[in-house]
Amino acid sequence: MRKRYLIEVAPNDQMIVFCPKSLIKDKAIKRIAFGSKSMAVDFYPHPDRNDRIVISNGIQKVLLFPNLHLPLHAFIENEVLTIGPLVGIFTSGFTSTLVQPIGERTLFFSKLLSVNKPVGALTFVFGEQHIDWEQGIIEGYFIHQSKWLKYKVPFPNVIYDRLPNRRSENNPKLKKVKERLQKEYLIPWYNPGFFNKLDIYERLLQVSSVENYLPETHPFISFSHIETMLSKYGHVYMKPKNGSLGLGIHQIIFDKRTNDYYCRYQEKDDVNRLRKFPSLEKLFEIVFASQPLDRMVVQQGIHLLRIDQRAVDFRVHTNKDEDGNWRVSAIAAKVSGAGSVTTHKRSGGEIKTMEEIFSKELSQEYTKKLEDAALQLSEALELNTEGIIGEIGFDLGIDRNGDVWLFEANSKPGRSIFSHPDLRAFDLLTRKLSIAFAVYLAEKALLHPEELYK
The missing domain is CATH 3.30.720 (Signal recognition particle alu RNA binding heterodimer, srp9/1)
Known part of the structure; x- marks a missing residue:
């Protein structure tokens, strides 16, 4: 696990940074960076603490570093020590109030930002109207002690795309922002777009290892x-x-x-x-x-497993983790409502855990099949789709013969399954992983950019 350090701000204007001896030992470091801002400073070993990096008020002001008392990562490359990462979550639909700055989706974003501390990243939400291109700064929305605050910060190390719908995704102004930040500033941008059902099917059809999961x-x-x-x-x-x-x-x-x-x-x-x-x-x-x-x-049409004469399908979430590997982060069964064409809650469907509707043996067997399918499909989609994918929500079915089928893949999966009390721990896991992947991308962009842009 990568080591994290508490960033402490000392009340002086000296251009000096104190670091743990183990961090800067035998390394020539001349600059400190936060997001897109960097400056020349002098580095000294901290006399007695190995868990923190101390910067001055003067450095904090130049770097536009919001002091939220979080342990953060430190990356060293080309004589530069980068603290962070600073992760921007790009979306639309902002309001004029700090009580609910992103309208009805405010609660989702507050939960997403709440994983800052355990993951070790400084995460904020922003829209195209918050960018000052001339100054190279963004007025971002942060959560601190359960309150929304606004800070001006540099351009981030990584951007997580959370545009809410296809209309916003196709907005020419928002497309231009994405293009500029990716091409001019080389900022890794993950979860770039909504999937088209037919396009996804045709791409996966070219991968022999997953074609058996695809209904005609x-x-x-x-x-x-x-x-x-x-x-x-x-x-x-x-x-x-x-x-x-x-x-x-x-x-x-x-x-x-x-x-x-x-x-x-x-x-x-x-x-x-x-x-x-x-x-x-x-x-x-x-x-x-x-x-x-x-x-x-x-x-x-697939003849699905049925429980009490009601069809069952499954939502399986996969996420890239802090090491850039795919993981299954949640599985839920969805039982259709009476007379419904889908298993969605809005149509009378019910969310169940695997253990609620299957015996222990069947639950283990079906879980293994669903996990294997979801991981194979995630890898196949990643190889055959443009952009960086960090999470996928799969709608999978199991037929009466026990075969797994893919119905849909969602690049911005909904979170309705997490309303089930026994699935709330997986809600937290999916949020942690979605930001942990940003740490991985930031490290790659700083230390091995050729691997990201190959």
Whole structure:
């Protein structure tokens, strides 16, 4: 584990830094850096403390270092000692109040920033309006002693993308910010964008080690193509290519005995519907009248495991850790609501732990299968997707034969599973890992940038 040091600010203006002897032993160090700011100083071994780095008020002011009394990491490269890392979380939707600076998402960000101390990073939230390009500073939102505070800080060592939706992600102004900070300032930027279902499927299809997890998936082509898939699988799902939260998903079922077609979906008022039609054309004419079919994908239906006649699927979170390795950080079962096309809570679904719905033996068997699949899929996605990915939320299913299937991969996974009291420890773990990965990226960018940008 990397050693961390308490950064202490002494009440003087001397350009001197006191460091633990073990940190600076046999090293030529001439500058100290914090984020994008650095300055020349003199270094001396601390006379009696091996757990802290002492800087002066004068150094603090030049570096724009907010003294929040946190233990931080120290990296030495090219005669520069960097303290931090300073991690910026980029988002939108700010308000004018410090009580709820990011509106309804304030609680999520306050929880995310609360892992600063155990991880050893100085993390803040910012938007494009908080950047002063001329001065090279950002007015960031920090949490200290459960209160939101604003500090002017240098540009960060690493940026974690938490834009809330595709609309903000495609905003030209926000795209420009991302481009500038990555290209002009070479700041590593992780979790860069939302996934497109069809694009992800096509990328994973090229990786032989994971193709057995992929249900047959196509863009909408024609009614006859859906007919072919229905005769093959009995039921299919129609999904928006860029959908999320289970919105817009329709299950189409063909009854071979009666030649009737059924469509299960959720209406805008959150009511689950199951409707019967004499033909596929009639079904589309009524159910999809106002929907652009060129934005839909058709996916093979899977006969999932069922508990009390209700379908079960699984949310599996994976995160990159402080060593840059993929880890499974949470698994939850999701049991569908009565008559629902999805297992989402909004549709009457319930979140359960594996142990709640399976015997000990089955729970262990299914957990192992889900973990193996999620780790293989994470590595395959990382190799076949642009940008740096730090976390993924997978929606996986297990069929009646015990085979695992991938339904969706989410680059900015929702956190509804953590409302279950037995999963709250995993909520904390996922947050810790998402910032611990920033420490790993900062170290790579400072010590081995060629490995990040190869």
